[in-house]
Amino acid sequence: MASTQGVGAANEDSVHVSPTGVVVLDGLSAPTDLPMGCVHGTPWFVRQLGAKLINLIGDQEVSLREALRRAIADVNDLHRDSCMLDQEAVPASTVAMVRERGDAFDYLVLSDNVLVIDLGADGIKAIVDKRVEEVAAEEMREALQGPTGTPEHASRVSKLVSVQRRLRNKPGGYWVAATDPAAADEAIAGSVELARVQQAALLTDGASRLVDAFGALTWASLLKLLRTEGPTALIARTREAELADPLGERWPRFKRSDDATAAYVGHLGAAPWEGR
Template sequence: MASTQGVGAANEDTVHVSPTGVVVLDGLSAPKDLPMGCIHGTPWFVRQLGTCLINLIGDNTVMLREALRTAISEVNDLHRDTCALDQEAVPASTVVMIRERENVLDYLVLSDNVLVLDLGEEGVQAIADKRVEEVAGEEMRAALQGPTGTPEHAARVSALVAVQRRLRNQPGGYWVAATNPVAADEAITGTVVLAQVQQAALLTDGASRLVDTFGILTWAQLLDVLRIEGPAALIARTREAELADPAGERWPRFKRSDDATAAYARTDQPVPVSSEFPRRKPRLADEGGS
């Protein structure tokens, strides 16, 4: 696993691992135009939520939606006496997690984190909850107009966030883990036979960009990079692509770079080396440099 900070003031992603489970969270940045209902902030929230989740899913009798529902309630209890949890601006997070249970693999995805599963002969499947992209279409198209880093672009992104915030955790909108445990009921969940699973990747949207934003890799090639080079190398490749297009002219996006977290897991199943493994193009710095 690897996690690096993007352009924000702090890394609001987190990853938690146990012998049978993996949890990856992507915290949502607090709005600057509203008073924050929590004095602790988003990084604190995702750490607490992740810790609760990894502990809860260690019990095989607890289903993943139930674990998320309980974790949200437990984190609420940690700061309800110090924070105004009924405010609009409270910490929130996307969620992706897997859990080995006997001979199956359970998974849960809430909002736009991505779970990539290599199911052998059945191929590679990417699972994500894209409802956030289906709301505020006009504002989203405007926010993707570059160049990034300008006051005009920042204003368009702020307008999008304001609209999305009104639709967050509402019927007909999209759902994230915040203070309402009901959000857990909206998560995408499933179970696959463990013997089918060769490898898996859990990604925040900052680490999935090479596929779903930039189109440089396929999901299968992304798994190749994780298996052969590792999660830190995947994020490094992402940063190289972002630096090559800092204004978002080739690849329109809301931020030049985002917090990026990738967790990679393999079973004992043999994984063939792909003939399409995406080799790096040599750089001058690689030739005799330190």
């Protein structure tokens, strides 16, 4: 696994690993010109949530949805006395989790983290929740207009975040891990036979962008890069691409460089399929 900070003041991603599970989180950035109802901030939130999750999924009697529900409630209890958790402006995070449970490989994805599973002869499956891209379409188009790094661009991003906050964790909007445990019910979750899974990757959107935003790799070639060179190499190649387009002219985006986290899980049900 590897995680590096983007252009923000702190890395808002978090990755946690146990002998049977992996949790990857991507905290939602809060523009400095917008209010925040929590005194602790997003990096604190993702660290606390990740620590709760990796412990909870160790209990194989607890489903991944139930683990997420409990973890959100537990983190609420850590700061409800000092923070305004009834506000729209609270820390939030995307989630991707996997767990080995006997002969099963459990997974859960909430919001736009990406889980890539190599099922061998059955192909590669990319699991991602893109509902956030289906809301505030006009504001999103404006926020993607460059050049990145300018005050005008930052203002458009802040406008987008303001609108998204009003639609967060509501019917017709999109769902993330924040203060409402019911968001866990909206996650994409499932299981496949462990014997079918050859390798897998959990990626924040800062680490998946070479495929889904830049089109520079396929999911198959991304998995091969992770298997042969490791997550650090994937992030390094991502940074090279970002530096080659600093103003977002070729690849419009909200930040010149985003926090990037990748966790690679190999040699599960069988040896990696070298034919890829």
